[in-house]
Amino acid sequence: MIKFLDLHKINKRFEPQFHDKFQQFLNSNNYVLGSEVDLFEKEFATYCGTKYCIGVSSGLEALHLILEAYKILGKLAEGDEVIVPANTYIATILAVSHKGLKPILVEPSLQTYNIDATKVESVITHKTKAILGVHLYGYLYNVKELERISKKYNLLLIEDAAQAHGAVNSDGRKAGNVSNAAAFSFYPTKNLGALGEAGAITTNDSELAKVVYKLRNYGRKTSYENDYKGYNCRLDEIQAALLRVKLNYLDDDNKRRQENAKYYLSNINAKNIVLPYYENLKEHVFHLFVVRSKTRDSLKDYLFKNGIETFVHYPIPTHKQNAYKEFNKESYPITEQIHQEVLSLPINQLLEICEVEKIIDVVSNYK
Known part of the structure; x- marks a missing residue:
């Protein structure tokens, strides 16, 4: 795994x-x-x-x-x-x-x-x-x-x-x-x-x-x-x-995350998955590598069955939380779409190249 x-x-x-x-x-x-x-x-x-x-x-x-x-x-x-x-x-x-x-x-930009x-x-x-x-x-x-x-x-x-x-x-x-x-x-x-x-x-x-x-x-x-x-x-x-x-190691670790992200973006080929966007790589340190899919839960299960652990950041938007009942009836459709579709793939600085390649291969073969 x-x-x-x-x-x-x-x-x-x-x-x-x-x-x-x-x-x-x-x-x-x-x-x-x-x-x-x-x-x-x-x-x-x-x-x-x-x-x-x-x-x-x-x-x-x-x-x-x-x-x-x-x-x-x-x-x-x-x-x-x-x-x-x-x-x-x-x-x-x-x-x-x-x-x-x-x-x-x-509301957020659906791109960034x-x-x-x-x-x-x-x-x-x-x-x-x-x-x-x-x-x-x-x-x-x-x-x-x-x-x-x-x-x-x-x-x-x-x-x-x-x-x-x-x-x-x-x-x-x-x-x-x-x-x-x-x-x-x-x-x-x-x-x-x-x-x-x-x-x-x-x-x-x-x-x-x-x-x-x-x-x-x-x-x-x-x-x-x-x-x-x-x-x-x-x-x-x-x-x-x-x-x-x-x-002392933060810049090197961030660089490794950015390299992993670039490799994902260049090689993942899945028509039904939206990959992250950035204009200038230095502006993004990829704390998370977040993809979107209309079948997010199915994608998550598929990846787990193929030996890849993922996380959802975050499943419930703030305005739908019980803690914020005063917002529960308000509508933020872009936010709601994002929370229903996002899935975070492994991106950390210690991923081996064979692990990165496997993630690319498994994600690209998701139907």
């Missing part, structure tokens, strides 16, 4: 370095917000090209803290509208709801699966204060257009970059540096994955960074002075240490 993602195999490459890092961590006598977090923040900010990186406990908490900080700074207020893609993992929209803001769902920038302006009202874009599956959203719109209407532009570590815009800026602030997840399955929960915020905004640094740590100014009603959502010291090891 070709696994969709073998995390043990991916992380075993770093086992000697992980052992060294753990021993250093154990001997440091500084287990919370120590030197490893500080160094990772500096290194990841440099990698993304931003002035600041603040390590936090997860991608969802990264979104929470960005929105909360903007409320503290007076740039967002309870009841403000935030434009979000209808086609995304629920965490993006949860963050907006949790902060007392109103998510305004916009990212928010359709041509549909954004039509939903902007006097209550709209931000656009929260998602680089879905590892493909940058339409940076040029969302930046133009956000500047035209004086809106905050926020990135959910949870799946796009290392993606590069046409002007050379990386994911995490094409907005006012960005949220990253380092969940173990990500292109840059921890060995547990972890996340980060990147930004060039010094005022935002100052607030977020405090918010993640009980809102503390000093050990016993609290400026804000903060949270405990700090990046774990050991996870920062392990992420520092893996960050």
Whole structure:
């Protein structure tokens, strides 16, 4: 069986370095917000090209803290509208709801699966204060257009970059540096994955960074002075240490994913399967290689029977979830079509060429 993602195999490459890092961590006598977090923040900010990186406990908490900080700074207020893609993992929209803001769902492009920038302006009202874009599956959203719109209407532009570590815009800026602030997840399955929960915020905004640094740590100014009603959502010291090891290999791993994707796209020949699209390969780091089929469930079963594990990202759109009953009667037909048809094939950086060839052969023979 070709696994969709073998995390043990991916992380075993770093086992000697992980052992060294753990021993250093154990001997440091500084287990919370120590030197490893500080160094990772500096290194990841440099990698993304931003002035600041603040390590936090997860991608969802990264979104929470960005929105909360903007409320503290007076740039967002309870009841403000935030434009979000209808086609995304629920965490993006949860963050907006949790902060007392109103998510305004916009349909995606059926070509890129990212928010359709041509549909954004039509939903902007006097209550709209931000656009929260998602680089879905590892493909940058339409940076040029969302930046133009956000500047035209004086809106905050926020990135959910949870799946796009290392993606590069046409002007050379990386994911995490094409907005006012960005949220990253380092969940173990990500292109840059921890060995547990972890996340980060990147930004060039010094005022935002100052607030977020405090918010993640009980809102503390000093050990016993609290400026804000903060949270405990700090990046774990050991996870920062392990992420520092893996960050050195991220570009090479992304390149391998991109090579696998190019090979798939050049060789899969199946008339009834829609393959992913991209304009500039650097803009897509292929966190997922997502195909579409009107007989998705049949395709999934067929591939499993032929020794290929796949996943559906994601079977139920947010507006159809029980958690969002207020949206259940709304219609987002493109989003619904995508969720009914998508299937993710193995794409990770450690696939053997024989495995890639088998996947191409089996998919191409699907009738």
